[in-house]
Amino acid sequence: xxxxxxxxxxxxxxxxxxxxxxxxxxxxxxxxxxxxxxxxxxxxxxxxxxxxxxxxxxxxxxxxxxxxxxxxxxxxxxxxxxxxxxxxxxxxxxxxxxxxxxxxxxxxxxxxxxxxxxxxxxxxxxxxxxxxxxxxxxxxxxxxxxxxxxxxxxxxxxxxxxxxxxxxxxxxxxxxxxxxxxxxxxxxxxxxxxxxxxxxxxxxxxxxxxxxxxxxxxxxxxxxxxxxxxxxxxxxxxxxxxxxxxxxxxxxxxxxxxxxxxxxxxxxxxxxxxxxxxxxxxxxxxxxxxxxxxxxxxxxxxxx
Amino acid sequence: xxxxxxxxxxxxxxxxxxxxxxxxxxxxxxxxxxxxxxxxxxxxxxxxxxxxxxxxxxxxxxxxxxxxxxxxxxxxxxxxxxxxxxxxxxxxxxxxxxxxxxxxxxxxxxxxxxxxxxxxxxxxxxxxxxxxxxxxxxxxxxxxxxxxxxxxxxxxxxxxxxxxxxxxxxxxxxxxxxxxxxxxxxxxxxxxxxxxxxxxxxxxxxxxxxxxxxxxxxxxxxxxxxxxxxxxxxxxxxxxxxxxxxxxxxxxxxxxxxxxxxxxxxxxxxxxxxxxxxxxxxxxxxxxxxxxxxxx
Numbered sequence: 001x002x003x004x005x006x007x008x009x010x011x012x013x014x015x016x017x018x019x020x021x022x023x024x025x026x027x028x029x030x031x032x033x034x035x036x037x038x039x040x041x042x043x044x045x046x047x048x049x050x051x052x053x054x055x056x057x058x059x060x061x062x063x064x065x066x067x068x069x070x071x072x073x074x075x076x077x078x079x080x081x082x083x084x085x086x087x088x089x090x091x092x093x094x095x096x097x098x099x100x101x102x103x104x105x106x107x108x109x110x111x112x113x114x115x116x117x118x119x120x121x122x123x124x125x126x127x128x129x130x131x132x133x134x135x136x137x138x139x140x141x142x143x144x145x146x147x148x149x150x151x152x153x154x155x156x157x158x159x160x161x162x163x164x165x166x167x168x169x170x171x172x173x174x175x176x177x178x179x180x181x182x183x184x185x186x187x188x189x190x191x192x193x194x195x196x197x198x199x200x201x202x203x204x205x206x207x208x209x210x211x212x213x214x215x216x217x218x219x220x221x222x223x224x225x226x227x228x229x230x231x232x233x234x235x236x237x238x239x240x241x242x243x244x245x246x247x248x249x250x251x252x253x254x255x256x257x258x259x260x261x262x263x264x265x266x267x268x269x270x271x272x273x274x275x276x277x278x279x280x281x282x283x284x285x286x287x288x289x290x291x292x293x294x295x296x297x298x299x300x301x302x303x304x
Numbered sequence: 305x306x307x308x309x310x311x312x313x314x315x316x317x318x319x320x321x322x323x324x325x326x327x328x329x330x331x332x333x334x335x336x337x338x339x340x341x342x343x344x345x346x347x348x349x350x351x352x353x354x355x356x357x358x359x360x361x362x363x364x365x366x367x368x369x370x371x372x373x374x375x376x377x378x379x380x381x382x383x384x385x386x387x388x389x390x391x392x393x394x395x396x397x398x399x400x401x402x403x404x405x406x407x408x409x410x411x412x413x414x415x416x417x418x419x420x421x422x423x424x425x426x427x428x429x430x431x432x433x434x435x436x437x438x439x440x441x442x443x444x445x446x447x448x449x450x451x452x453x454x455x456x457x458x459x460x461x462x463x464x465x466x467x468x469x470x471x472x473x474x475x476x477x478x479x480x481x482x483x484x485x486x487x488x489x490x491x492x493x494x495x496x497x498x499x500x501x502x503x504x505x506x507x508x509x510x511x512x513x514x515x516x517x518x519x520x521x522x523x524x525x526x527x528x529x530x531x532x533x534x535x536x537x538x539x540x541x542x543x544x545x546x547x548x549x550x551x552x553x554x555x556x557x558x559x560x561x562x563x564x565x566x567x568x569x570x571x572x573x574x575x576x577x578x579x580x581x582x583x584x585x586x587x588x589x590x591x592x593x594x595x596x597x598x599x600x
Binding site for chain 2: 031032034035038039042043044045046048049052060064065066114117118120121122125126127130133134136137139140142143144145146147148149150151152154155173174177181205206207231234235236237238242252255256259260268271272275278279282283285286287290293294297
C-alpha cells in the first residue's frame with residue numbers, strides 16, 4: 001500500500017527496510033507483475049527457438065510457433081551440427097564451431113597478455129608519451145570499425161596473413177586493446193604503491209614484478225577480461241567475414257550463411273537449432289559468471 | 305610522468321617501452337594511420353584497388369545522390385533516435401523497479417540481461433523467425449480468429465526498420481538497465497528519506513531529483529548506445545539482409561557492400577568517412593563537457 005511508502009520506519013524495525021506490508025499490496029502487484037511480464041517477453045525468443053528446434057517440419061507448417069512440440073525430435077540438432085550446407089561444404093555448423101574455437105583461444109590469450117602488460121606499464125612504469133598513446137587508444141575505441149577495415153586489409157595482405165586465422169587473431173587483439181588496457185590500467189593503479197616500491201627496493205624489475213606480484217594479485221580482473229573477450233570474439237561477425245576465407249569462417253558467419261541461404265527448402269527447425277548452438281557458448285559463460293559478467297559490462301561502460 | 309621515472313633517458317625504463325610497442329603501434333599505425341589513410345583515399349576514384357587519382361569531392365557528391373545511402377541515413381536516424389529513447393526510458397523504468405528492494409532481484413536481472421550476451425546474428429535470426437508472417441506472431445493471431453490482423457514488419461518496406469528496432473531493443477535494454485541500476489544504487493538513501501518525509505510522490509522524486517542527479521550515467525548511456533547504433537551491421541545482415549529491396553539498409557552495410565561486393569572502394573571510403581564524422585559530432589561535445597569542464 002502507499003502508506004507503506006510514506007510512513008517513516010519505526011526505529012525498532014531494524015536498520016533498513018520499510019514497514020513490512022501485506023504481500024499482495026497494490027505496490028507489490030505492480031512491481032512484480034510488470035517485472036514478470038517483461039521477463040516473459042525477454043524469455044519468449046529463447047523459448048520459441050528451443051520449441052521450434054525440437055519439432056519436425058510438418059508440425060511447424062501446421063502448428064503455431066508458441067505451442068510446445070507434440071513429438072520431440074532431435075534430428076534438427078543433429079542436422080544443424082553435422083549436415084547443414086553452406087556453399088559446397090556440407091559438414092554442418094561443427095566446422096564453424098571449431099573455427100571459432102581456433103580463433104577464440106589464441107585471440108583471448110594474446111589480447112589479454114598484451115593488454116595486461118600495457119595496462120601495467122601505464123599504471124606503474126609511465127614513460128614520456130605513454131599517456132598520449134593511451135589517450136589515442138581510448139579515442140580510437142570510438143572510431144567506427146568501417147574506417148579502419150580497409151587499411152588493415154592492405155597491411156595483412158602485405159604481411160601475407162590476409163584470409164588466414166593469424167590475421168583475424170591480430171585484428172581481434174588490436175580492437176580488444178583499448179577496453180582491456182583501460183580495464184587493466186585502472187585495476188593495477190589501485191594496487192597499493194608501497195607493494196610496488198618494496199619490490200623495487202628488493203631489486204625486482206619490470207617483468208619479475210609483473211609475473212610475481214601483479215598477475216597473482218589480479219586474478220579476478222583477468223577473469224573479467226576473459227569473459228569480456230570470449231563473448232565479444234565469439235559473437236563477432238564483421239571481422240570474421242572480412243578477414244577469413246569461407247573454409248575458415250567463424251560460427252556466426254557460417255550460421256548466417258546457413259539460415260539466410262536462398263537455395264533449397266527452408267528448414268526452420270534446423271535453422272533454430274543452429275542458432276541456439278551458436279548462442280550456447282556466450283550463454284553458458286553468462287549464466288556461469290553471473291556478477292562478473294556485469295562487472296565486465298560496467299568496465300566496458302566506463303569506456304564511454 | 306618524469307617523477308615516476310627519474311631523469312628521462314631513452315634507455316631508462318626500457319622494458320616498459322618495449323612492452324608498450326604493441327600499444328604504440330596500434331595507436332599510431334591503425335587508429336591514426338588507418339583513419340587518415342581512409343580519409344585521404346575517400347578523395348580518390350579507387351575502384352577495385354586503391355589508386356592515387358584524386359577527384360576532389362566527387363565520391364561525396366555521388367554518395368549524397370545515391371538512393372541507397374539516403375535510405376541508409378534515414379533508417380539510421382529512425383532506428384537511432386527511437387532505440388535511444390526507448391532504451392533509456394525502458395531501461396530506467398526497469399532499473400527503478402529492480403531498485404525497490406524486491407526479492408529475486410538477481411533472477412530478474414539475469415533474465416533481462418541475457419540477450420546482451422548473445423550475438424546480433426543470433427538476435428536477428430531469432431526475431432526473423434518470430435516476425436515471420438507465415439508462421440510467427442501474425443499467423444498465431446490470425447489463427448485465433450482475427451483474420452485481418454497484419455503484422456509483418458520484415459516484409460513491409462515501410463515499417464521494416466521498426467521490426468529491426470524490436471530486436472535491437474530486446475538486445476540492448478538490459479545493458480542500459482544495469483547501468484541505470486548502478487546509478488540508482490549510488491543515490492544517497494537520505495534523499496529518499498527526505499522526500500518521503502516531505503510527502504513528495506515517488507514519481508516526482510524520480511523525475512525531478514533522482515534523474516538530474518544521474519546526469520553522468522545518462523550521458524554515458526547515451527554515448528554508449530549512440531556509438532553502438534552507428535556501428536549497427538550484423539543485426540541487419542541477419543534479420544533482413546537490407547531488404548525488402550534496399551529498405552532496411554544502414555551506413556555500415558553500405559560501406560561493406562561498396563568495399564567488398566561492388567568493388568567500389570572510393571564510395572566505401574567516403575561513406576565510412578561520413579560515419580566517422582557522425583561519431584565526432586556525437587563524441588566531441590560529450591568529451592568536452594565531461595573532461596573540458598572539469599579543468600575550469
